[in-house]
Amino acid sequence: MGPEDGWVPLLPEKDDGAAVITPAGGGGWTAAPLRSFCEDVWREAYLIWYIAGPAILTSIFQYSMSSVTQTLVGHLGTLELAAVGIQNLVISGIGFGVMLGMGSALETLCGQAFGAGEHRMMGIYMQRSWVILLSTAAVLTVPYLFASPILRLLGQSAEIAELAGKFSLWMIPELFAFAINFPIMKFLQAQSRVMVMMWISAAVLALHLLLSWLFIVKLGTGLVGAAITLNFTWWLLVAGQLSYVVSGCCKDSWTGFSWLAFADLTNFLGLSLASAVMLCLEYWIYMVVIILAGLLKNPEIAVDAASICMNVEGWIFMIPFGLIAAISVRVSNELGAGRPKAARFSVLVVIMISVVLQSTFALLIFLTRKDFPIIFTGDKLVREEVTRLAPFLCSTVLLASVQPVLSGVAVGAGWQTTVAYINLGCYYLLGIAPGALLGFKFGLGLEGLWGGVIIGVVVQTIILSVITLRTDWDKEVLSAKERIAVWGGSAGVHSDGIS
Template sequence: MGSASSPLLAVRDDEVEDEIAKRSCWMETRRELRLVWGIAGPAILTSVFQYTLGSVTQTLVGHIGTLELAAVGIQNLVIAGIGFGIMLGMGSALETLCGQAFGAGKPNMLGVYLQRSWIILLLTALVLSLTYIFASPILKFLGQSDEIAELAGKFSIWMIPELFAFAINFPIQKFLQAQSKVMAMAWISSVCLILHLFISWLFIIKLGMGLLGAAITLNFSWWILVAGQLGYVLSGCCKDSWTGFSWLAFRGLGAFFRLSVASAVMLCLEYWTLMVVIVLAGLLKNPEIAVDAASICMNVEGWCFMVPLGLVAAVSVRVSNELGAGHPKAARFSVLVVITISVLIQTTFMLIILLTKKDFPRLFTENELVMEKVSKIAYFLCASIFLGSIQPVLSGVAIGAGWQATVAYINLGCYYAVGLTIAILLGFKFNLGLEGIWGGVLIGILLQTIILIIVTWWTDWEKEAALANERVSIWEGSEVIAIHAGKS
């Protein structure tokens, strides 16, 4: 009997082990989903609310006239795009350092990192303000029409205060995200949006102040946002990570600057692909129609991008925290969960746009030619949205793991050596217009996505965890040396 029942018992044992494994996998997935959405949910809301500030302004200006819409669109995506991309990219250095330090159980280091980032970004903003001041000649050099360039240049000068708001805002966001303190940012951003809706309507439409009213309200809203977040940090809600202003912030700026630049190059090469589409669109026949159509599509893509952007925040925090804590398998599992979520959500957005391609342009313009052009390029918009479900998340993984320099080289080759070259050939050599330009850019994004998938798939996560621990030890060591030097 014993020998006869042994095979049966072995089968039952295997079934029990399989059931336990399935149950364990499901429990881990549920746990990861809670952790991811605990960060991503408020981060998505924060991104949506902050993005809506500029979107509301652009939408209201679009009902003034096509020239004004083109001017605001090209300023927002080219001139402000330069500042936004660099500020966001340099601020993202904190996602690596703060995330890994927090995961390693060393939150006291975060406040010094935040102050260093402020110093570097404010100095960078001072230099970048020159691009705002000389926006008109820059846009003319890039081939934009005199009318659009002059109006966009005037609007750019009025928007210089926004650039310095970026320099304060993005480091605070990364500082809070690393600690998963994201709900406060969502609440602050929601209040700012409500205020912005009212004052934008009042200044732009009711008082008829046009572009000047748009500049006043957008600058004011961004600085209210910064004041709210700064007040939260200084109020004692981050007592473990913020211990006050310190002279240590002025030490080690060189190494911090190098990591910030690597982060900026990586993200800017991605973000500026949108700017390239707008600039090249301005070189086509009927540039006003092409720029308006491209601006509207980029606006819609920006809305859809808010979900991956929140998930980028979540995956970079989860990866950096888990690597800092020495949990490589958890980091890899988080990547798989986040990519699955992003693909499902972005596919839904893509289907909605395809079904409403003849209707949604009316939200942004009343010009029939612009609406017709937007409907034609909706398929390219959908392709961008689908690729945007994977590529940004993988970039978030790169930030969390500290791969910024490597990904910067990948982006340079894929987006510009390949994508931009094909875009120019299709758009101008083969006379495919805006569709050809966007198609070329999409080829570059697809190539970059494939390479990042391969890099992520073959990553040695055990090695990455060891590197994260080494990175935290080195940076902490520099702080300890600095403290002893100060005491002596």
Template sequence: MDSSSSAALLGEEEKGTSSGAERSLWGDTCRELRMLWYIAGPAVLTSLLQYSLASVTQTMVGHIGTVELAAFGVQNLVVAGIGFGVMLGMGSALETLCGQAFGAEEFSMLGIYMQRSWVVLLIPALFLSVFNVFSTPVLKLLGTSDEIANVAGRFSIWMIPQLFAYALNFPMQKFLQAQSKVMAMAWISAAALVLHLFLSWLCIVKLGWGMVGAAFTLNFSWMALVVGHLVYIMGGSCKDSWNGFSWLAFTNLVDFFWLSLASGVMLCLEYWTLMVVILLAGLLKNPEIAVDAATICMNVEGWCFMIPIGFLAAISVRVSNELGAGHPRAAKFSVVVVVTMSVIIQTTFAFIIMLTRKDFPAIFTDSETVMKEVTKVSPYLCFSVILSSIQPVLSGVAVGAGWQATVAYINLGCYYLVGLTSAVLMGLKFDLGLEGIWGGVLLGILLQTIILLIITLRTDWNREAALSKERIQTWGSSLSTAFVDSSRT
């Protein structure tokens, strides 16, 4: 064979190799998308349905009066927000432990982890209920007007049962999520929302119970979620991972508490930035208008945020499962795919919000002044929605890999040293109003997103897989020892 024929043959082989690589990449991407959406789809639906519980109530309360709307927003984002952040954050430790244990096929560990999480979460729930009781003076101390603080304070006392529902519900969700049993969560959440819609109409509109009716329906619906998940888990659908209640749930609690605390601090520092915006809005010249506008924008952002929340759940499961199974390249590839998909979807949402910025506020309020304020801050809302396409996904990567403590320090510096300081200066000192407050907070979120992106890009995934195996052996050995000791007794 002459040299020209060899060159031609080599060229054909190179083309075949190139096209084969392209087909392989496309196939891998499609497979990864199927696995991600298998988890993310029901997770997004679950998040939307559960978020809708408070959103439905807020919409009905908004037509009672502006003070009631502001009070509900303050209670929901500040008082209940603290409890929600702590419970969700500490419960997220299970995303690391259950996800990696499931990937390593150590199924019996999952049920014990969930019970330990119940024990760890119920204790801070008890202490946080005291904050609910004394929330009125705390809100006044933080600058909330007396009228809004008094209504929000009474509502906070009525909402204490919801706090304990959080403590029981979130560990069960992480337990099911790690096993990709997310469709069951969606059905249970859908049933709870249907019940909530009927009860909200009955108690708030038909019977005219006002804020009392709002509290009753929210508490009842969250307790219905707890009962639904308990029935599903204990009814035989999780035979490999649920072996009944065990005293082993009370072993190794100290180490479990510290991992839960790191998860809690990490996610709380993120979630509480919403609370900061609401509190600072209450210090502006027209606090009632500013708080109402901020609450409406947060509500809209919350709806848009449900997609990244679903991706957060999916990526934490994919990363923890793949690292637990010893597949670091698959974990890295999953991160790239989910970030790309999230950016496309959230950018679309931001575009829709910008087009409808003069119309959508009418869904939440009848006040022309509030609607104009919402329209003014809509560009900041859009930028926040776009940022949320990346930041939650990277947080999910951190949870799946077990980086909670590191990210907690990053969040503290970005959100509070940079974001909070900028928000106070721009909103209050330079008198830029709600736009200045939100702009300052966005600076902190942008900085945090950039830092997490750099960390993720520089991650040694082979090392992370080794650390995952070490973590499973450490926690698994303590569990195995406990099983041996209990069998001897």
């Protein structure tokens, strides 16, 4: 068994006669005299990038599907760009955030089950997640159906709300694709089977580029063509990943469909909801900024500029998003395997990597602040507004070097409920409230709104840093073992498969 089988060893094996860093009996890292701290970091970085590299590319490829659509639509006109932008960030943002958040419960459960050697329960966990997410998706069709009145109620102009509402109706199939896709992703990530997701996502993106150009540009079908291609490629992505899972490539973790998928749904729903609340409070903060931007003077300019900045941030966030996946897997696997010091050391290495990368991106944005807006729009006023927002975008990118990684640690350790309360207080009481005051009362516009968000992120990062530093990782190992036992990991899976 090796990396090509979806398994990653705790450390790369070496047999050169030199002293080797190995897991200590209590689960930590012991450095022999001839090995330095840098070698410890190098070995852990190998494990991190084995997961994070393909995960980053997978995130970029999947995010690029909606980004490509939005970019092509942006050249149809400012109204179309504003409508698709606000639908993507507000209406689809609700569905995406809830589905991704609830699916993230599997990062805790599958990751810890894999580390503990309870592989068979992983397939059961994924099926339970499908049951819950598909049911939730059916409920979430309501904001899609009533998108126009919802957006008008939130203060958006009639033209933007009407067009965004039509686009929302066409995008309902995408919502159900999210419900199937995210549990599969977390299921595969927990086993470090990230390469296959990367290749499937790359192939689907290539097809999406071709179809988007054909329908939106060549055939001139506008928003209808945009919806057709986006829905089709998301479901194609789901079909590709699901085919891999059921083909026998995951024979240890996928033993067929089981009636156990309908057992213990109440407890599973609790963790799923906590995961969703934690992530959605964080993800939706930018949705709120877009909504408030629509209440400013010249709403089309404000919404377009904010949408472009969020688009850029979304692209760059794929880097920490991949690192989040890696640290969630590493922490959950190590806690499930009873290695607390390895989990703590992994957190340190990921933060070091993230700080270097995000600082580089922030510098690039600042240096190209007058040039990169041209990629998204030909409107001079929108480009100027994006340039003014660039310093705030840079600040957010810098903060994303630590904050998302700490959130990934929380998911891997199962702290979702605690972090949900932290996010509520930091983002909305300490972020949006002063941001709205700065933006409207003091006339600072988008700069004021975004400044408030930055305040909230700073406070949240400080709190999560303190919690992580004060964590008793030995106690977290015991919690992981208890969670696996309570959720049926020790019971295994018997002859109850139905496929």
